[in-house]
Amino acid sequence: MACCAFAIYLVSLVLWPLRRMLRLGREPQWQADPAVEWRPGAPATPRRPSVLRRALQTLLLALGGTAVLAGTAAVAAPQQARSLESAIHASICGELP
Amino acid sequence: MTAATLTFAPERLPETRGKTGPATARIQRRTWTIWLAMVAIGALPWGLGMAPGWQAAGLGLWLPGAGFLALGGWWSVLIVPTLVLFLASLVAWFWAGAVVAPVTVWLGAAAIAGSLAGSAPTWQGSPFVAAGLVAAVGLSFRARNRKAALAGAETARKREAFLPASLAEVSAMQAAQPDPAKRELTPDQIARLRYLLDRTLQPVESFDGFTIIDQFQPAALRYQINHMGFALAVAQANYLPSFAGYMRTAQRNLIAKYLDRRVWDYWVLESCWGHLNFTDWDPAARDNIMLTGWFGAHVGGYMLASGDTSYLEPGSLTFRLSDKRAWPHDFRTLIGSVNSNYETAEFGHYACEPNWIYPICNHYGMLSLTTHDALLGSDLVGRHLPAWLRGLETEFTDTAGSTVGLRSQYTGLPVPFPVGEAGYAFFENAFLPARARQQWAIARREIEPLLAQDDAGEWLAMPGEGLDAGNYRPGHGGMLSTLLVAAREFGDTRMADAALAALERVCMPAIDDGVHRYRKASNIANATAVLGALMETGDFGRTFTQGAPRTCLAGPKIEAAAYPDVLVARAWSNGTGLEAVFYPGKGEGVQTIPVSGLEPGRCYTASGAMDAEFVASPAGEATLRVRISGRTELVIEPA
Structure with missing residues (x-):
């Protein structure tokens, strides 16, 4: 967890001004975490990605996904390209079913 | 232990601290x-009087976006969004190992500036402005580094x-190690353990109750799975070594979940944009210690705790991407990847994401080697620990004596954020106990000012709103649960109680249907808190170096118990x-308890069972009926 903590710390430093701006000076409000609230038998509550998270995902896609897809289309076999595209959707774009 | 042969003086900080x-x-x-x-290539078009396009592109090589300065006028302003985009690309590089991102932005901006230049003359003052900007950035970093170095030296x-x-206090205050033959989960500990069991006993393909945000950084499923596995292994080895049943199912389910491609196929992307490898995405080959090290320790810990060695079988840990693409692995090949990467690790440590070397992930890596040695009698720790420790002290120690959080393998540049000593301490207790004690001796003294006291006792008053790395939300759950684990490992009752009290105060504890959770903490923070709540002195190190007692692995074993109807405490x-x-999970009643590992045909007494005597079957098995009402003891002995 320690690496995780500072990884997030770094990103939070970069995003801190934006977070503060979006919060408009208000104190952060606690929101229930659907993962922790889950109980057996209850359907998992799908999460709505926040604006910030969507922005980050879009950024990642724009910077990495495009380059990778272009490179893969040129280099790899069609089967690998499909796997790659699927992997991008699973890891960045979509929720796990 | 091989670690004992290393010379390490815990009362001194490394002399190499702060040096390159x-x-x-x-x-x-x-x-x-x-x-x-x-810079030299970028200056050539100016020196040779080449076309304006080449001059702008050349200037763009000095600094991201500097090429736009050469265009003059309002075009020059484009350097600002370029620098912002470059910063974002650094985040992408850091976040997901996207090495191509900053390179693409830097060179792309230079190319765009060059193409925009046309035939109009360039602004002749632009090289001086660009040089000034470079100097300003350099001087600013230099001043900041000097200030940090001075502060570090004082620390x-x-x-x-x-x-x-x-160090003397750590030794004096250390609680005694518990008697392994007497350990029993309290009802409170069972309620906490059930948080993990509820999530791990659901179908393998289901991830209900897991945080799902991204699969690159700390909220990734893989880290949640590993930490849940660590907690279950500690419970298995120390409280329930003679119980298979739902504990074994839960742990095997977790390992099976990990092999789901949705957990590990981030590596396909990171291989492409980090290694420029578009064909072979084997997750247990080059780098990726965040998978091999963590998962290796997890699987090794499970095998040590349970005696189930099925993951030594070839192909038992197969990473299947599609019907046609799969990478068959097992515990040996997983650790083989860690071993071979350490063979060539120039820094003594190697990378998680392509390019980024995290010492903390290398602690998991060394822990995985520890489990391999314990299971198979190898000496991988002895082989790699000297270079590992040398690397830690010479390449990753800042002026304060703290471990540098991460370093770029390709550029050598550090990210000077001090990771807390407590986070390293309990890992090192498994393979480098002298340094582990030093890390905890530093951590506990520096945490001490946070101790607050009122009528309810002491608690850790954490400053600010905190940040839970497991769900990227405000909160102290991640930090407090890590402190709890570290304090428990070193038998520091005062700090452990204070960390637990703080969790209870600020992380919104709740108990529903006999399951305890912290609502204001992420899933991984909850899993880590369960681990800490179960632990006593030395449990973490002991679980990963020894596992379950041999008598328990060889003797009679409870094969099953209906969860949650029957809760096994010991x-x-x-x-x-x-x-x-046993405790009843849903209500009092008669339950059947199958037992294996008995001597075939032998007569046994069963105190606490409805049949006071029984004879083991030719297979050494028996099924007992037990009326479970409150705390219920069962004692089986040869008649």
Whole structure:
């Protein structure tokens, strides 16, 4: 967890001004975490990605996904390209079913 | 233990602290050489009076976006969004190992500036402005580094002053190690353990109750799975070594979940944009210690705790991407990847994401080697620990004596954020106990000012709103649960109680249907808190170096118990008999308890069962009926 903590710390430093701006000076409000609230038998509550998270995902896609897809289309076999595209959707774009 | 052969003086900080290690120095020299070459190449079009497009592109090599300065006028303003985009690309590089991102932005901006230049003359003042900007950035970093170095030196001075006394306190205050034959989960601990069991006993393909945000950084499923596995292994090895049943199912389910491609196929992307490898995405080959090290320790810990060695079988840990693409692995090949990467690790440590070397992930890596040695009698720790420790002290120690959080393998540049000593301490207790004690001696002394007291007792008053790395939300759950684990490992009852009290105060504890959770903490923070709540002195290190007692693995064992109807609080064998404690999970009643590992045909007494005597089957099995009402003991002994 320690690496995780500072990884997030770094990103939070970069995003801190934006977070503060979006919060408009208000104190952060606690929101229930659907993962922790889950109980057996209850359907998992799908999460709505926040604006910030969507922005980050879009950024990642724009910077990495495009380059990778272009490179893969040129280099790899069609089967690998499909796997790659699927992997991008699973890891960045979509929720796990 | 091989670690004992290393010379390590816990009362002193490394003399190499704050100095540039040989590997770092070499890589940094290469980085500066490449940049100076870019500056020289970028200056050539100006010196040779080449076309404006070449001049703008050349200037763009000096600094991201500097090429736009050459266009003059309002075009020059484009340097600002370029620098912002470059910063974002650095985040992408850091976040997901996207090495191509900053390179693409830097060179792409230079190319765009060059193409926009056309035939109009360039602004002749632009090289001076660009040089000024570069100098300003450089001087600013230099001033910041100097300030940090001075502050670090002062911290180091204080640490060296208090270390001898603090080390003595760590020894004096350490609670005794528990008697392994007497351990029993309390109802509170069972309620906490059930948080994990509820999530791990659901179908393998289901991830309900897991945080799903991204699969790159700390909220990734893989880290949640590993930490849940660590907690279950500690419970298995120390409280329930003679119980298979739902504990085994839960742990095997977790390992099976990990093999789901949705958990590990981030590596496909990172291989492409980090290694430029578009064909072979084997997750247990080059780098990726965040998978091999963590998962290796997890699987190894499970095998040590349960005696189930099925993951030594070839192909038992197969990473299947599609019907046609799969990478068959097992525990040996997983650890083989860690071993081979360490063979060539210039820094003594190697990378998680392509390019980024995290010492903390290398602690998991060394822990995985520890489990391999314990299971198979190898000496991988002895083989790699000297270079690992040398790397830690020479390449990853800042002026304060703290471990540098991460370093870029390709540029040698550090990210100077001090990771807390407590986070490293309990890992090192498994393979480098002298340094582990030093890390905890530093951590506990520096955490001490946070101790607050009122009528309810002491608690850790954490400053600010905190940040839970497991769900990227405000909160102290991640930090407090890590402190709890570290304090428990070193038998520091005062700090452990204070951390637990703080969790109870600020993380919104809740108990529903007999399951305890912290609502204001992420899933991984909850899993870590369960681990800490179960632990006593030395449990973490002992679980990953010894596992379950041999008598328990060889003796009678409870094969099943209906979850959550039957909650097993204790299962212990002296090799011939069996002692167990049950609680009802749903209500009192008669339950069947199958037992294996008995001597075939032998008569046994069963105190606490409805049949006071029974004879084991030719297969050494028996099924007992037990009326479970409150705390219920079952004692099986040869008649």
